Amino acid sequence: MLLRELTEARVEPDAKFMAGIERAIDKANAEYSEFLQNNNDVDDIDELGDILNHYTARLPIEFEVIDDPRQDPNEWISAEAGVSDDGEFMTFFLFSDNLKGKYGPKTFKDLLMQAIKHEAIHWNQYGRIGYDKLGKIKSGHQKGQELMKKTGDPKDWMRSYLADPHELMAYASDLATEIKQLDDPENALRNPERYKEQLPSYARYRQVFEPNSRELRQLLKYTADYYQ
Numbered sequence: 350m351l352l353r354e355l356t357e358a359r360v361e362p363d364a365k366f367m368a369g370i371e372r373a374i375d376k377a378n379a380e381y382s383e384f385l386q387n388n389n390d391v392d393d394i395d396e397l398g399d400i401l402n403h404y405t406a407r408l409p410i411e412f413e414v415i416d417d418p419r420q421d422p423n424e425w426i427s428a429e430a431g432v433s434d435d436g437e438f439m440t441f442f443l444f445s446d447n448l449k450g451k452y453g454p455k456t457f458k459d460l461l462m463q464a465i466k467h468e469a470i471h472w473n474q475y476g477r478i479g480y481d482k483l484g485k486i487k488s489g490h491q492k493g494q495e496l497m498k499k500t501g502d503p504k505d506w507m508r509s510y511l512a513d514p515h516e517l518m519a520y521a522s523d524l525a526t527e528i529k530q531l532d533d534p535e536n537a538l539r540n541p542e543r544y545k546e547q548l549p550s551y552a553r554y555r556q557v558f559e560p561n562s563r564e565l566r567q568l569l570k571y572t573a574d575y576y577q
Contacts, residue, residue: 359574360477360518362469366408370465373404378454380404385452392452394445401441410439410465419444425451425460430468432475439468463526467519474515508557512564521571524550528576538576541569 377400384396398414405412425447430439441464448457497506510516527548528537537544541551542560551568558564 359521359571360470360473362466362473366469367462367466370405370408370410371462373408374401374458374461377401377404378458381452382454392449394443394448394452397448397452398443409437410441412441412443414445415442416445418446422447425457426464428464428468430471432472437472437475439465441465463523466526467523470519470522471515474518504557511554511557517564517567518571520550520554521568522575524548524568524572525575527551528572534576538573541572 377397380400381397384400385392394414398412401412424444426441426443428439428441430437432438441461492509494506496509497503511520524541527550528534528541528544531537531544531547537548541548542555545552545555554565554568
């Protein structure tokens with residue numbers, strides 16, 4: 350499947366996989382909450398990572414704890430998805446400094462499930478393209494890295510990364526979820542600019558794209574589709 354064909358219809362994550370990972374996260378959250386009760390409510394993100402890895406051991410998912418500080422203090426996790434000789438995989442990075450003292454079972458679960466859905470959409474995109482073709486296609490991330498090496502401007506990387514058709518679709522799914530959580534979702538869907546501070550995915554795109562740009566229009570087109 351060509352990239353232009355990929356953009357003609359939204360890609361959904363596998364429902365059975367998402368249900369299985371949600372059950373695993375619920376069990377991990379319950380165990381970590383019990384750990385906190387026995388640890389004077391003091392976070393131990395290494396323990397959280399170990400618990401998550403225990404309950405997802407049979408799934409192609411791995412959690413790694415990163416102790417290095419992040420530029421954005423609100424960045425709790427990041428993720429990557431790919432395909433190796435052993436099949437599909439996801440890796441999630443838990444930023445310990447940012448999670449300590451802020452972890453809450455529901456908030457963490459909602460954030461993590463959204464991130465997993467984002468990466469699971471990528472899996473299905475790869476399947477549509479064909480795994481044998483993936484190595485021949487440069488992602489927006491890769492193109493952006495090459496451009497940033499030439500210009501030294503991180504925004505060049507960000508523009509290339511966010512303009513990638515795969516990312517436009519996955520972030521649209523994120524944005525639809527964020528909009529649904531607002532008090533007035535229908536109005537936010539019609540006028541996301543007004544709600545930019547409450548919509549992290551939209552705000553990320555607005556860092557490098559104007560409201561009437563082709564990228565923003567495509568993002569909102571996908572978002573409306575996922576919202577429905």
